[in-house]
Amino acid sequence: MDANQQTRANPFGMDENCRNCPALCETRSQVVHGYGDVGADFLFVGEAPSAGADRVGVPFAGDDRAAAFQRILQRLGLCDATSDLERPELVNVYLTNLTRCRDPDRAPTDQEVDSCEPFLNAEIRMINPEIIVPIGERALTEIGEEYTTTPAADLSLPDCHARAIRGRGFELVPMIDPLEQTDEQTQAWVEGFAALMASDYRQTKGRRKR
Template sequence: MDANQRSRANPFGMDEECPNCPALCETRSRVVHGYGDVAADFLFVGENPGPGADETGVPFAGDEAGETFQRILQRLGLCDATSDPDRPEVVDVYLTYLTRCRHPDRPPTDEEVGNCEPFLNAEIRMINPEIIVPVGQRALEEIATEHTTKPAERFDVEADHGRTIRGRGFELVPMIEPAEQSDEQVQAWVEAFAGLMASDYRQTKGRRER
């Protein structure tokens, strides 16, 4: 971690009482901002908090889907398997979402994604990751639209699962939602990402000292 980082949870001190989406203010338990290493090479972006993240305040934590996701990171040495799954000790990883609040009955609207976009853009700018992992179709479409030259409809998370996609300043490695992956898809993604980690993946774009 960065020597100046005091907490993995919301390390950039983003607004935890955000009022920008009134409908979500009524349904959320808390605002779920990013979590992890502020100097991470690997940024994972999901669509929105699930029930576990809404309860714990930590992305990809607090429920079975989160534990499935954390097991994938553990296989790559990116998460300490002995740490509390509600507050995982991730390594060289930052976890976040397109939107920061949960609605129990529906996915986020385009307006809600737009309202949260400044949070995500700020995290990307401050972390300056090498690899962005869009988790799920919605995250892939939004990230690809912003950070590649191809239209969103050219991307399909099942077809692109584990494939390295060149972006503007980043590489994208899409992932199917962990709870929806078969054992074969988990293995394929882990093998692909392990190969990427073993390669010279860092870009020459003036990265800060680590």
């Protein structure tokens, strides 16, 4: 699987007509694969496409949740404040979800998360991020159980919000859903992530220099 950085939308050319979850084929507008910089240090992972993402085909885009999320990235210099809400200009960031299709009435089932796992695993392997940001409880549980040795009972929000957790070759910095954060929680996450960005966060694992 080769990356195509001429496009930030689905740069790995993943299956846009996937029918592994028949029920979701009836409720989705489109399959929403990852978006952003294929050489990014920072990988953000949500649970499933929002209504806006389902409409525009880009994770964390096109609605109020996207606006709140992008404002956080803008404060860190990771998103151009003048860019289109539906096609944000990201810097050193890649966005994706556990699942690629939306049901407007329910959260993804365990089977649907399992069906999409190869897509997420391929993105993590190809991007080889330094920092993974699970957004929301479900993303934290799935990413934490797969990629850390931290006991599942110790992985929960809001306790882990803005707290760096050692993973296998990278760190996790969990985030509460942007629409559910208080101003204080947003400030804590921004300050914590800014400090991490200013530190020597890169691991020794054969990454190319940026």
